[in-house]
Amino acid sequence: xxxxxxxxxxxxxxALAGSGVIAVLSAGLVSTVAIVSAAAAGCVAALxxxxxxxxxxxxxxA
Numbered sequence: 001x002x003x004x005x006x007x008x009x010x011x012x013x014x015a016l017a018g019s020g021v022i023a024v025l026s027a028g029l030v031s032t033v034a035i036v037s038a039a040a041a042g043c044v045a046a047l048x049x050x051x052x053x054x055x056x057x058x059x060x061x062a
Contacts, residue, residue: 005054012050017042 020038029035 001054001058004057005050008053009046009050012053013043013046015042016046016049 017039020042021035024034024038
């Protein structure tokens with residue numbers, strides 16, 4: 001399941017980090033710190049999300 005979660009992480013982290021950056025930019029925060037922080041928060045939030053998605057996929061496969 002770790003292999004599937006790591007593959008899913010690459011996709012989910014990109015989506016969440018991109019969404020975070022877009023949210024920060026649309027809020028008018030254009031500093032480098034705000035943009036990098038939003039991207040980092042998206043990458044950190046993607047860890048449990050990818051694990052839960054992988055777990056659900058394994059449960060539905062059985």
